Amino acid sequence: MALPLSDTTKQADNLTTMELGAVLPKTAEVKEGHLFIGGVDMVHLAKEQGTALYVFDEADLRFRMNSYREAFQSRHENSAVIFASKAFLNKAVLKVLEEEGLYLDVSGGGELAIAQACGFPMERVVVHGNNKTPRELEEAVAAGVGCIVVDSRIELARISEIAAAKGVSQDIYMRITPGVAADTHVYIQTGCEDSKFGFNMRDDWAFNCVKDAQEAPNVRLKGLHMHIGSQIFTAQSHREAIRVLVELMARIKSTYGVELDELDVGGGLGVAYTVGDAPISIDEFAQEVVSAVKDFCAEFDVKVPRILCEPGRSLVANAGVTLYTVGILKTLPGIRKYVAIDGGMTDNIRTALYQANYEPIIANKADLPRTEIVTLCGKHCESSDAVVLDMSIQKPDLGDIVCVFATGAYNHTMASNYNGQPRPPIVFVKDGVARVVTRRETYADIMARDLD
Numbered sequence: 001m002a003l004p005l006s007d008t009t010k011q012a013d014n015l016t017t018m019e020l021g022a023v024l025p026k027t028a029e030v031k032e033g034h035l036f037i038g039g040v041d042m043v044h045l046a047k048e049q050g051t052a053l054y055v056f057d058e059a060d061l062r063f064r065m066n067s068y069r070e071a072f073q074s075r076h077e078n079s080a081v082i083f084a085s086k087a088f089l090n091k092a093v094l095k096v097l098e099e100e101g102l103y104l105d106v107s108g109g110g111e112l113a114i115a116q117a118c119g120f121p122m123e124r125v126v127v128h129g130n131n132k133t134p135r136e137l138e139e140a141v142a143a144g145v146g147c148i149v150v151d152s153r154i155e156l157a158r159i160s161e162i163a164a165a166k167g168v169s170q171d172i173y174m175r176i177t178p179g180v181a182a183d184t185h186v187y188i189q190t191g192c193e194d195s196k197f198g199f200n201m202r203d204d205w206a207f208n209c210v211k212d213a214q215e216a217p218n219v220r221l222k223g224l225h226m227h228i229g230s231q232i233f234t235a236q237s238h239r240e241a242i243r244v245l246v247e248l249m250a251r252i253k254s255t256y257g258v259e260l261d262e263l264d265v266g267g268g269l270g271v272a273y274t275v276g277d278a279p280i281s282i283d284e285f286a287q288e289v290v291s292a293v294k295d296f297c298a299e300f301d302v303k304v305p306r307i308l309c310e311p312g313r314s315l316v317a318n319a320g321v322t323l324y325t326v327g328i329l330k331t332l333p334g335i336r337k338y339v340a341i342d343g344g345m346t347d348n349i350r351t352a353l354y355q356a357n358y359e360p361i362i363a364n365k366a367d368l369p370r371t372e373i374v375t376l377c378g379k380h381c382e383s384s385d386a387v388v389l390d391m392s393i394q395k396p397d398l399g400d401i402v403c404v405f406a407t408g409a410y411n412h413t414m415a416s417n418y419n420g421q422p423r424p425p426i427v428f429v430k431d432g433v434a435r436v437v438t439r440r441e442t443y444a445d446i447m448a449r450d451l452d
């Protein structure tokens, strides 16, 4: 038994699709009983492309990118929004990102290679990772990336050496671990003291390493960086952590007479996966972050730096949905109702990994109320293989098309080939047009790397 016990007393919520509110992509609508996104009928799309299928609402993606940029720039002109590509990455989203004027966070050579292949402007790329390999650092410096976020003293020495060998000067931030535990799942907290990420504040380690960063040849310390965790519903922990970083900037100023130009506050804003989730809005988040930076800069007497933020999930999660076909129904009276779909932990590992939960509907019954409580289980050989645990859905029948909402972040990028499962294609929908932007993986793709 690997799933949490089903609550057999839970009552179905009787909601219809449009009552799911903030969980839905912006252009979701119901027409003649079918779910439409971007003006495209999801039932027809599923039949045409097959399932499992990732679908993204392009207007929603653009809307959120714009909202973020506007929200920060209207409060502090000298700001930029960096998309954390680990949340969702393919060539199509990079094109949209570039058109919308955002920057890009890559956390390894692979993500950087995709950005290079798309001709994404390298000066808008920020490189992350707690153990970037020497080869990845070489690639980043050679590519001319805008900034490398240095995670440790060992890495600082490596970057300095690589930049010297190439005869260039590399801009860097130092990633600071502020010692703040954000209110979220422990697996996705990254700002507390016991963290593999960044320079710790304990025993003045971070402060002591600033000197090394300033003295290292061929690097230029532009600013500080923090990222305290993910799926966080308020900006309280960001405020606490920003205080720690601004205070550090003030000490750097008073000790070395240097005022750092930039402060990257990381990502972490949460999204509504289920109807009960109520994160603050993008606008409120920007308001809180910018005023925290300004307040503490005034308190500690440092100039207000360029402000960068680094959202992943809150830019893409609600723009994406996953479509599946119902293959098996299995009711265990007094225990649970299983609805088996043609995907699962290979396209969405988050439920097995974090007990995440999602709102499902049946796309061909989208106007009906959700009258049953079910577990949507996958087709893979693991008992923990489920996408939805004990949630309401319309009465399911074999062959129905299930739509699971808010699967745009950390689903495609964390997908696997377990059980030899080909990964789903990605379709962007907009103004009544569906375009396949990543094709379905084939069996041949899966064996392509095996040598005879």
Ligand code: LLP
Pocket: 084, 086, 087, 105, 128, 188, 227, 229, 230, 231, 266, 267, 268, 269, 310, 311, 312, 313, 314, 350, 354, 409, 410
């Ligand atoms: N910046 C850095 C340095 C990060 O490590 C991350 C996420 C972000 C920005 C973006 O955070 P966001 O805005 O998406 O919260 N797989 C987990 C999430 C892991 C987040 C890793 N870092 C999940 O599916 O919930």
